[in-house]
Amino acid sequence: MVARVNTVAFHGIDVQTVDVQVQIANGLPAFNIVGLPDKAVAESKERVRAALHALGLSLPPKRLTVNLAPADVAKEGSHYDLPIALGLLAAMEVIPKEELEEYLVLGELSLDAGIRAVAGILPAAMHATANDNRLICPESCGGEAAWAGDLDILAPRDLLQLINHIKGTQVMGRPTATLGDQGPMMVPDMAEVKGQETAKRALEIAAAGGHNLLMIGPPGSGKSMLASCLPGILPPLSPREALEVSMIHSLAGTLPDGGLLKRRPFRDPHHSASLPALIGGGHKVKPGEISLAHNGVLFLDELPEFARATLESLRQPLETGDALVARVNNHVKYPARFQLIAAMNPCRCGHLGDADLECTKVPRCAADYQAKISGPMMDRIDMQVDVPAVKVSDLENDTPGEKSSVVAQRVQAARQIQEDRYAQYEDCGYGVNAYADGKILEDIAPLEDDARALLNKTMERAKLSARAYFRVMRVARTIADLDGGAGILTKTHIAEALSYRRVSMGS
Numbered sequence: 001m002v003a004r005v006n007t008v009a010f011h012g013i014d015v016q017t018v019d020v021q022v023q024i025a026n027g028l029p030a031f032n033i034v035g036l037p038d039k040a041v042a043e044s045k046e047r048v049r050a051a052l053h054a055l056g057l058s059l060p061p062k063r064l065t066v067n068l069a070p071a072d073v074a075k076e077g078s079h080y081d082l083p084i085a086l087g088l089l090a091a092m093e094v095i096p097k098e099e100l101e102e103y104l105v106l107g108e109l110s111l112d113a114g115i116r117a118v119a120g121i122l123p124a125a126m127h128a129t130a131n132d133n134r135l136i137c138p139e140s141c142g143g144e145a146a147w148a149g150d151l152d153i154l155a156p157r158d159l160l161q162l163i164n165h166i167k168g169t170q171v172m173g174r175p176t177a178t179l180g181d182q183g184p185m186m187v188p189d190m191a192e193v194k195g196q197e198t199a200k201r202a203l204e205i206a207a208a209g210g211h212n213l214l215m216i217g218p219p220g221s222g223k224s225m226l227a228s229c230l231p232g233i234l235p236p237l238s239p240r241e242a243l244e245v246s247m248i249h250s251l252a253g254t255l256p257d258g259g260l261l262k263r264r265p266f267r268d269p270h271h272s273a274s275l276p277a278l279i280g281g282g283h284k285v286k287p288g289e290i291s292l293a294h295n296g297v298l299f300l301d302e303l304p305e306f307a308r309a310t311l312e313s314l315r316q317p318l319e320t321g322d323a324l325v326a327r328v329n330n331h332v333k334y335p336a337r338f339q340l341i342a343a344m345n346p347c348r349c350g351h352l353g354d355a356d357l358e359c360t361k362v363p364r365c366a367a368d369y370q371a372k373i374s375g376p377m378m379d380r381i382d383m384q385v386d387v388p389a390v391k392v393s394d395l396e397n398d399t400p401g402e403k404s405s406v407v408a409q410r411v412q413a414a415r416q417i418q419e420d421r422y423a424q425y426e427d428c429g430y431g432v433n434a435y436a437d438g439k440i441l442e443d444i445a446p447l448e449d450d451a452r453a454l455l456n457k458t459m460e461r462a463k464l465s466a467r468a469y470f471r472v473m474r475v476a477r478t479i480a481d482l483d484g485g486a487g488i489l490t491k492t493h494i495a496e497a498l499s500y501r502r503v504s505m506g507s
Ligand SMILES: Nc1ncnc2c1ncn2[C@@H]1O[C@H](COP(=O)(O)OP(=O)(O)OP(=O)(O)O)[C@@H](O)[C@H]1O
Pocket: 192, 193, 194, 195, 196, 217, 218, 219, 220, 221, 222, 223, 224, 225, 226, 343, 344, 345, 390
């Protein structure tokens, strides 16, 4: 007799149904799992055997075969324990086979028959909703699964509770959707940053339009501090964005408390991060930092200290909004539409331009240091601002600066204007100016005559690339949106946007 239970396999955020077939046949006692299992799946038989033993059940001394179909798709992860155990229980006629139809089952078993949390529940639940399936998942993942729609969900604590429910002796309720508790937001307030008005304004524009920003300045001028203020002025995630980014975090196993993310991600990997850690990959092709920063911010502090190959690998995702990880037998794509915020010193000693402090190797050392960021990479950064050393008069100044909450309101208003604007372009897939392109950009950023003249003249003189030309237009659009979103872009908007491009650096 063959019992069948459905579960899933993951390819990036794509989900495929896997049919777990369990057969108990006469023959020498054996327990085999076939269908390209990885080590975690192969070890599953020990956990399943122990969990059933904990319930007072022992496996029959027969030939047990578990096939994970389709057999040519690699199966990774520990979530196959529960479907295998249920398949065995059905084959042993402990539970009726028909009861398991229509369910997708995921869960890891502990030796005492408890059901432990696994990664990827949210995408699996979305897949179940799309296919009119029901879902069985661990109790601690129930709050996450419930966001996927009004599908039937069972979230048992342990195997015994699940068996009792299936037999009808103890009925479980549906779990309720939960938001992950990400704790209080421990970020400095913009009001604590003294001086640096240009950098603060640039940060506000970047936050409003989702633009990439590079801050360049001497040590201790407040670059890292400014970047860490950013989460305090960014708007919260919209429900659609929260679902998108939570799917990725679900696969990476980084969802807080098994609930949906509510705060925009802010990822700040150390400069020693490897290429797979940043882009994605590794043994199990996990999402990288750029995908975990989807719909949020990737902050690269000390930009030139990152390995060259690692930085260059960001070029393609910065344009496409996807991270494509290619393997010999696997191509996996994760969404990676992030906003790049970076900080760097202008040279190795950090004091370029300060006659008293700069070292003797100027200007050669500055040129060498800045050359670590390639021209094409610099071209992709919409705004490049100088963050000079703080003046003593600014430090002494006790007048309180503007609070993050006030800036956040302006950012939120500008984001609302953008959201309404892009809602008119169905399926454009974005809601901020940073991604507007082609025909849409032409439509949304009409230029006054003298604004166009200024842009064209600067483009020719500074030899800006076509990419930079359009990026300036997008930043100008955001500046106008912060002004209240008047339709046409004026010379002032373009002039301010151009002031954020350091044409002397990069390409
Ligand atoms: N503009 C400022 N206003 C108030 N405090 C500041 C300012 N700039 C720097 N500080 C103080 O100096 C500390 C260090 O600043 P921060 O780490 O941001 O410098 P940095 O520009 O990132 O330097 P580095 O180039 O060495 O990384 C901050 O934690 C803060 O206490």
